[in-house]
Amino acid sequence: MNGMTAVEKVLAAKSGKASVRPGDVVFPDPDYVMIHDGVVMGAKRELDALGINRLAAPDKVMMVSDHDVIYGSARAAERGAFNRAAARQWGVKNFYDVGRGGHGHIFPMESGLLLPGMFYFDNDRHATNAGAIGAFGFRIGAEISRVLATGTNWVQVPKSVKLTLQGRLKPGVYARDIGFHLAMLIKKKIFDVDIDYKVLEYAGDLDQFSLAARAALCSSPTEIQAYGVFVPPSDAILAHARAKAQRPFTPVYADANAHYEAEFTLDVSRLEPQIALPGGVQNAVNLSEAAGTAVDHAFIGSCGSGMWDDLVQAATVLKGRRIADGVRLFIAPGTEESTKRLSREGLMQVFIEAGAIMLPAGCGPCNDAVIGPVHNGETSISTATNNPSGRFGAREAKLYLGSPATVAASAVTGKITDPREFMMMETAL
C-alpha cells in the first residue's frame, strides 16, 4: 500500500481521516479562511441575498487589504468602506486592513500565523505560496462564501508530482529563475506532465532555499495551473516557524513510499539567469537571449518576489547606483514589517537614492495595475507573478519577467541586464 504525499497528509489530518487518496472528496476543517479586499463585496452581497448574516467561524477568518491599498479611485474608496463595514458586521477581528499587514500571501508566513502542516481556504489562487512554509492553501474562488458561511467546502484530493532539484544555484541565479525555467520545461513538454490541478512537491537539495526563495519556487508553477506547491520545511524553516509561531503546529512530510503522478529531476547548478518573454512565465529563455532590450517600466514585489530577501537582492544591485533616465522603478515590499525593516536597516535610503518609487506593502501593479500601470508601446521588466498581455494595463505593452536582481540591474542600465555584471564589477572593485 502506498504512503501519502505531504498534501495528502495535510488533507487527511484536517478532514479527520486516517488517509486520503487522490480523487477523494473531503471537507477539511481549515486553520484559516482568507479573503482579500477585491472579493469581500461579492461574498457579502451573495450571503446577504440569502439572508446568511453570520459566519461559521469569524475567528478563523483573515480579511486582507492588499490588492488595492492606495485607493486610486472613488470606487476603490467605496470598496474599502464596504469592507470595513463587512468586517464589523461579520465580527472579523483578524482584519489586516490598509497599513496593517501587507500581502496576504506573505505576512502570515513571515509573522508566524501560517505554519508548517496547516491548511487554509483562500479565494485567491496564489494561496499556493503556503507551500513555502510547508502548509497547503486551497484556492476556492467565489465559493469562499460557502466556507465563510459553513466553515468548509469540498476539496477533491489532488494528485502530486515530485520534482527533485539537484545541485546549488550559481551566484546571480535565484529561485525565481528556477520557476521560470520549470514553467518552460512543463509547457514545452520537456517534463511531460499535465500539471492542471496537481500539487508540485519539491525534493532534493532544498536547504539552500530561504523562505523567500521557497515562495519564489511556488510562484511560476501556480501560473501554469498547479493547484498547490509544497516545499518540505528545512531545519532553518522550522527554526523560523518555532521562533515566530503564534500557535502550536506539526510539520508534515511525505511518506517515503508516497505515490506521485510523475517524478522529475532538475540539475539547477548550471542554470543561467532567466527572462520570461512577454506572454507568460512559460516563455522563459536564458537572459542572454533578451539582454539589451530597452525598458521603460520596472517593478519589484508580488507573491513570488516580495519577501525580505528579495528586497535585499534588489538593494544589493541598487546600492550606490541610480536607475537610468526614462525608467520608472516601483518597489512594493510584501509586508509592513519589511517596510519598517527597510527603514531601520538603511535599505529604504538605497532605494530612494536610486530613484525608485516606494509603494505600500501589498500587490502593487501586479493586481491589474491599479497603481503603476504601463502605456501602449512601453516595455516593462518585473517580478510580477505573470506577464500575459494587459497584465499591467495597456495591451500593446511588452512585459518581461526576471528575478529581483535582474529587474534591479535592468532598471539601472535601462535595458535587460544580467545582474552578474554588477557582481563582477563589485569583485573587480
Added chain:
Amino acid sequence: MTATDNIEWVLKGRCYKLGHDVPHPGGVVPNRIIIGRHFDPADIIPHLFEETDPGFHTRCKPGDIIVAGRNLGMGPKMNGYIAMQALGLGLVCESMPFLGYRAAVGCGLRVMSDCVNVLEFCETGDELEVDFRNGFFINHTRDIRREYPPLPDGLLEIVALGGNTGWLKKWWADQANERQQT
C-alpha cells in the same frame, strides 16, 4: 427523501459530440457573453454553441448529452455550464480543467469528467443513457457500455439542489429549522 432524490441521475437522450480542446470562449459560448458577465440562463441559452452550431438551443431536448474530448472548456469558465444545466442537458468529457469541473458542479450540471476515450464510443445523434451517480455510459445505438468515475457522493447534493446557491439556500433553511427546534 433527501435532496439527492429530487433529481434524475440517469439521463436518456441524444448524443451531441464535440471534439478535443474546445475552448469555453467561442467553442461553448461567444466571448462577449463571458466578458459581458451574463449569468442569467435566459440570457445565455440562445448563445450556447452559437459560433459553431447556431440554433443549437432550439434543437436540443432535456436529457440530451454533450460528449466532449480532452481538455474541454479552457479559458474563463461557467456561463456555458449555466445554460447546459438550465436546458436539462448532461455533460460527459474525456477531461476538463479542474476549475471547469468545479464550475460545472457549482452550476448544478450533471457532469462526468475523466471518461477515457469516450469520443470513440459515440457519434452525434446516437441514443445515449448516462448514469451520473453510478458512472455508467451506455450507447444504445451502438450497443456499447462503459464504466467511468461517477460524480463523487460529496457533490451529489450540490448538483441536486441546482448548484452552490441552491445548496447554500437549503443549508441556511435547515439551520433555521434546527434553531427553531432548539
